[in-house]
Amino acid sequence: MPVCVTNIARPSAETLARYEGAEVATIHEAQGRKGLLASYMRPIYRPACISGTAITASVAPGDNWMLHVAVEQCQPGDILVVATTSPCEDGYFGDLLATSLKARGVRGLIIDAGVRDIATLTEMGFPVWSKAIFAQGTVKNTVGNVNIPVICAGQHINPGDIIVADDDGVVVVRREEADSVADSADQRVDNETAKRERLAAGELGLDIYNMRPRLKEVGLIYVDQKDL
Amino acid sequence: MPVCVTNIARPSAETLARYEGAEVATIHEAQGRKGLLASYMRPIYRPACISGTAITASVAPGDNWMLHVAVEQCQPGDILVVATTSPCEDGYFGDLLATSLKARGVRGLIIDAGVRDIATLTEMGFPVWSKAIFAQGTVKNTVGNVNIPVICAGQHINPGDIIVADDDGVVVVRREEADSVADSADQRVDNETAKRERLAAGELGLDIYNMRPRLKEVGLIYVDQKDL
Amino acid sequence: MPVCVTNIARPSAETLARYEGAEVATIHEAQGRKGLLASYMRPIYRPACISGTAITASVAPGDNWMLHVAVEQCQPGDILVVATTSPCEDGYFGDLLATSLKARGVRGLIIDAGVRDIATLTEMGFPVWSKAIFAQGTVKNTVGNVNIPVICAGQHINPGDIIVADDDGVVVVRREEADSVADSADQRVDNETAKRERLAAGELGLDIYNMRPRLKEVGLIYVDQKDL
């Protein structure tokens, strides 16, 4: 039975605000190296960096009907996440749907399928991460689901989860873990800033991370090329 | 027997003019969702948007000899379309051939293989859609055909057909259907402009396209998350 | 037994200087169409064009420990070349390692795996050619080798070889052949400049390369479309 779930629980505005400008690699590390979507998900233009609340849609191959249902469920600060029930590279999404989403304050689209009108989307500044760029049209015959848990590019995504996307790709954070992950990310950023300065000054990672003893332990040998 | 067909029938200048600035997705829809080349055909730089008359070349894998024969058949407003007789990603085409085509008024290259010198091609403003970017050189040993029908990236292309290419990919329009497709495309553009304004104003596609009754008919249920 | 080879033989500064601004396609042709890395090696931003001396690292899948060992072996003018012992697309390298390499005067990274933090790397102007862009993190558990011969993207690369990389991809030149290849490349550039002018003036490759007799010999027939 096809369903559209309404009034989903969202992270608080305070929590969402902590993800502004967050980087995918940092968040991925901060939550223990999980939640990354497959590397084939690429932004249609660069640089692009967004975060927001997932509204999910599960669609049939070659059929974008449900996207219109999903649009109505979107609020400012949301990101639309689209998964297909069978692999498909068709162009489900173009500038008209982007205009509609933008009018509702949606921050971007994550779609495990194709997108089109990318020149116009780029001009509009509406960011999309997709599996393909393909002008191939879709139909509006088959009903699907909105705001159910989906698997998108290899990751389980629930409506209300937080999505972070940048030039490196896309990562999902569980709503319940959003604050603790943000805490870890903040610590990580601070830590990296300090290390970056030392590295820029010419100090070596071998010394900063104290790697030399362990390298000796595992048997790494230094040999001058002239002695080979 | 290898052949080079000369003096091919081309669309009229008036017809070609109707395709200036045309978008691939629009043309694809306007002609009933057909004619799109495979999604692996990508532009070497963006934005890029061209249309013109197809001059076709069928070449052996790793052999670009026939491109030189094809150049001579090109006129201002043409687009060179290259298909290989076996899959190949070698770099058939670089800045010298581009200089030659540009001198003849050719608008771009569509090649189901590789291309090289793309930094120079980008500086020259000579657009190419290709399957690969690869510096791998080719030889000039095997004769092929010019201006015969070819299959390029999954589409049948005749010499004299119209090619439209932009950031979304490449589409072919049969010469005989060029005016009727242009008519449909014009209508489509007008129609989309009106819809874009309504969507930008916040109206929903669900209402503009009157989708609610049919969604009810196919059984879509709206459920508040709190009631799950 | 894991090894890090130190004090590798490098090309002379004079030799290296001859490769400044060299193009991959030209070098590939100049050395007899060899040495090209696979076409999946793409720059993270464009345009990008570097040359330098290869420092090589062989790393386990999903483990970037050895990169820190490799950093210490790098000098100004070097390029770090990373190969994995099993195919892997993880993000071995990000902005911290780039900061460290930049501090040592390294010109760029060639990695047959994934890279992350590409927005920051782009801002820093630190060029990378990689198989993938992927935020997936790596660990530091398994020791590998530095400055041994590696196979990277299908090519054998020795420490001390010359790497040239641009928008077309990456090519390796053996250190022992570096001067003779540079000679051939210089001749080739001169030769192409002359041809480019003739082609720009409208002369045909068919005539410049005197192809017409041989085309006749192999049986190419010219047929007017009206006579088909």
Added chain:
Amino acid sequence: MPVCVTNIARPSAETLARYEGAEVATIHEAQGRKGLLASYMRPIYRPACISGTAITASVAPGDNWMLHVAVEQCQPGDILVVATTSPCEDGYFGDLLATSLKARGVRGLIIDAGVRDIATLTEMGFPVWSKAIFAQGTVKNTVGNVNIPVICAGQHINPGDIIVADDDGVVVVRREEADSVADSADQRVDNETAKRERLAAGELGLDIYNMRPRLKEVGLIYVDQKDL
């Protein structure tokens, strides 16, 4: 924190028995076209057809340590399901692990990575569905998780779910839905048997499914080729 969950809830013996000899395509249809693993999951030999209870393992790329932990959690009637935390094609599994699993009554392996020793596995009659066949060895350095929910080849799989695998691929059935899906599958099999006989007798699907009126409605036209 790495975890191994013990004493997972399993389907009853009666429920499992209903899946003996079940076909993947039938089960997939019976549960509303969901639960199919990606088509790259192929059996190492054919024919092969198994069903059983999922024991799940989440492993690091190139590291098969956790498989040994998972073995201990297996009982007769189980199927080991292995997912990697990053894409990997290494050969995690060979004849020694198969010997161990077979000794515990395990029916087969589903692994979103590589497998090796397939000649011996074939002789042993131990079926495996994998993404790759690759002799590349793995290490035992990184701890993972056993019997947590995993995403394997694009599907969410919980420990205790039912796995059905045959020459067509692999499908997962939620433990809670196992009986109702078995009911639907039984009906489907009965229904197909009747249809198969009519089709074998020469009756057409067009008539059996009463498709002609609807084809007329959507405008399908029959034209004799001589009238084109």
Added chain:
Amino acid sequence: MPVCVTNIARPSAETLARYEGAEVATIHEAQGRKGLLASYMRPIYRPACISGTAITASVAPGDNWMLHVAVEQCQPGDILVVATTSPCEDGYFGDLLATSLKARGVRGLIIDAGVRDIATLTEMGFPVWSKAIFAQGTVKNTVGNVNIPVICAGQHINPGDIIVADDDGVVVVRREEADSVADSADQRVDNETAKRERLAAGELGLDIYNMRPRLKEVGLIYVDQKDL
């Protein structure tokens, strides 16, 4: 306007008979190295070797409705050829449709998409060449076309053309060229039989094909390894 073309022109029984047992590689060579479908088209079981007349169907992604329309157009000696309007790997075809086709004397299926129930198809001895094996189901919503020219796995195929398929892949022969291609194929087989005997007796291809003078001409040098 969707169309089903009836009463297509077929090759004569005499012509078809000449293709019994023909091999794909031989036919491909006999017609000048053209007509081969892409190498991703693989048989579901081996050995398999068929030839027959193409009945073509063009179907929407994920929709197999038109296959039922196509079945009615099939006669003994036909082969069903299915192309999709957008790339798709779903399982359009299973044992019920195979039962129906077999009842009509159809010799096999060529489908640029997925197939399922392959264990049963193998038992039935109904051969299929496909892009994928995938249990993913399809719907019956969208009308398509039967017996129009299609592009299947990169080749243009007309209804009434001859299809030859074996363990190497699939090749298409134009109906109008069927007799002349059969003539060339017969000559080729005779020629190869003679050569096979000489090669089996230890004679070298270098001598049989008189390659030594030309190898000398292009500069091949023989060097004893001891003299390197």
Added chain:
Amino acid sequence: MPVCVTNIARPSAETLARYEGAEVATIHEAQGRKGLLASYMRPIYRPACISGTAITASVAPGDNWMLHVAVEQCQPGDILVVATTSPCEDGYFGDLLATSLKARGVRGLIIDAGVRDIATLTEMGFPVWSKAIFAQGTVKNTVGNVNIPVICAGQHINPGDIIVADDDGVVVVRREEADSVADSADQRVDNETAKRERLAAGELGLDIYNMRPRLKEVGLIYVDQKDL
């Protein structure tokens, strides 16, 4: 300058004999997890298991001329290894060349490209490991090299190296290391036989390899599902 190296140094008959029946996974481990060709190299039929001395050929894309030169360099116990100078899937090799190689006592073919006539090769019992099966023909225009070092499917292979190939894939062993690798392989086989018996008797790898203390050390926790 194209070259064919003659009278290459081969391993002794005694050394070669030690590799009879050797398994790829065992040899790969025995030499420290190196030397494996890419996982896309698959046997055309199974089971297949060979070992022998590499004769190498480097060929142009789509051109099999050099294979005839290579045949003459082959002796009983050799295996022909073919690499292309640019990626290519054409069918370089069929039953005529196999007949010729078989007449010379060659044990099989390793080719980083396509092969054809596989039904006949299977009947002949001539094993081939290839990247593709494709009937696409090749020409004989471009000279290459025989018995020079090549890179085949990602591995460096010298003429005279030992090749081992089975259902798992292909591995290369340096000629100089052949005896020491055989020693390690023998030890490994003995070791595995003992372990196989213990595992078959139901003993766990956790105990045989004494993994429990280290798992505790890295923090693995066992939790009963009822306590979650």
